[in-house]
Amino acid sequence: MPMSRRALAVAVVSALVLPLSACGSSDDGGGSTDASGAIEGDITFQTWNLRANFKSYFDGLIADFEKEHPGTHVKWIDQPAEGYPDKLSADAAGGTLPDVVNVSPDLLAPLAKAGLALDLDKAAAKYRSEYLDGAWTGQRIPGMTGTYAFPWYLNTGPLFYNKDLFRKAGLDPDSPPKTYDELFTDALQLAKKSDGEVATLANVPTIEDFGRYGVELMNKQGTGFAFNEARGVELLTRYKELYDAKALDPQALTATPESSGKKFLTGAVAMNPGSALDLENFKKQAPGLYKNIGITDQITSTGHVNMYVMGVMVNSRTKHTPAAVAFAHYVTDAQNQMSFAKKVAIFPSTAGSLDDPYFTKEDGTDETRVRIAAAKSLKNAVNYTPVLFSDQMKTALRNEVAKALQGRQSPRAALDNAVKACDRLLTQQG
Known part of the structure; x- marks a missing residue:
């Protein structure tokens, strides 16, 4: 039974801050980085809130792997969504991290920095060409060389819009905005024509929005944030204009995906991001x-939409490196990713998979139309959320953005303060 990407925890979640001193470095004992030996031994595989809905899938996947590789045994552990970052942190500090681990990029980063994630550019370079470029590079950590997880499933989605609200505002319901200039112009007209009763957007700009706008988010060394540059200030200034005109929902400062969705359902908001399941x-x-x-593409100044990406990491200290690497690859190979994608509304990260008829052949339904459009956009999509951007940093940015929208400080001051706060948190990550 399909489930939403939120239930799968595809969206970036709470960042974990590992006690790096407790973890040591990648040189402290542990397993071998050589994955070329015999594929054998007992390994543990940890997923993230997947057992309840996909037990039969993973039971079959593990059984097939063990049959293909006699002498292996995979113990599957599934952890609940709540507290997963803390569980990873505790296991890392206690030396009990499983051999193969389901991670998002922000959870991967501290593990890689602690020397606990196997560098696949060294241990599994032969598999590199099997994955989409954007998905593979999404498993890299700024300031480090190497790739630290196999890309697993991806997700993205379109923008939905209410044609009736567009029509009432004198806008062409079949010509939704395609650029930021068009978006802001249409949003102001919608607010004006409705006397401030209809907002176009329900959320304040996030780090992904700055990325889509073409803002440089971090310096190339990965040692500091840069979204207070001129384009970042420009975007926040334009959002301030929307907020003042009620073209940005007045409750956007405290909005959640659920509350924004309800606003769209009731006609209080004209546009909202979503997926085929919506x-x-x-x-x-x-x-x-x-x-x-109405269904339209994400608006972006870069030509690349945002994607969410999950990964499968190999513990660098596993005692059975060949088996752990082989299984992590098996979980994420083209055949198994395609099988998983047909059970849930996600997309495979393997090269060529998005050309499958399942992602290209129209059948007249809106659901398929959305799936096809998303699959096409994923071929060159990027994960705009910096790998090192933690939940605390998201909160810091949101708080400063709120002050700017309320007129308590200028957009420039807000982003300067947000960058300072995020840089300070970055140094605390180690």
């Missing part, structure tokens, strides 16, 4: 909206 929700909960739903 269409079924619209059909059930808001049939009037469903009849007037």
Whole structure:
């Protein structure tokens, strides 16, 4: 039964801060980085909140791997979504980290810095060409050389818009905004025509929005943030204009994905990001909206949409490196990723998989239309959230953005303060 990417925890989650001193370095004992030996031995595989919905899939996956590689045994551990970063941190500090671990890039970063993630550019370079470039590079850590996890599933989604609200504002319902200039112009018109009753956007700009706008987010060394540059200030200034005109929802400062979704359902907001799964929700909960739903691409100044990416990391201290690498690759190879993608609304990170008819052949349904559009955009998508951008940093940025929108400080001062706070948190990561 398909489930949302939020339930799969695809969206970047709480960053964990490892006690690096407790973990030591990659030179402290542990297993071999040579994955060319015999594939044998007992290994542990840890996933993140997947057992409840996909037990039969993973049981079959493990059974097939063990059959293909006699002499191996895979013990599957599944951890709940709540507290997963803390669990990883505790296992890393206690030397009990599983051999193969499901991680998002922000959870991978401290593990790699602690020397606990195997460098796949050294141990598994032969598999590099099997994955999309953006997915493979998404498993790299700024300031470090190497790739530290196999790319697993990806996700992205379109922008939905309410054609009826566009029509009432005198806008062409079949020509949604394609650029930021068009977006801001249309948003101001929607607010004006509705006397401030209809906002176009329901969320303040996040780090991904700055990335899509073409803002440089970090310096190339990965030692400091840079989103207070001129384009960043320009974007926040434009959001301030929307906020003042009520083209940005007044409750955006405290909005959650759920609250934004409800605003869109009730017609208080004209545009909202989503996925193919949302269409079924619209059909059930808001049939009037469903009849007037418009679907368009993410707006970006870079030509690249944002994607979320999951990975499968190999513990550098595993005692069975060949088996751990082989299994991590097996979980993420083209055949198994394709099989998983047909069970849940995610996308494979393997090269060529997005050309499968499942992602290219229209059948007349909106769900398939969204899936096809998302798959096409993922071929050159990027993960705009910096790997080192923690939850604390997201909060710091959000707080400063809120002050700017409320007029308590200028957009320039807000982003300067946010960069200072994030840089300070970055130094604390070790």
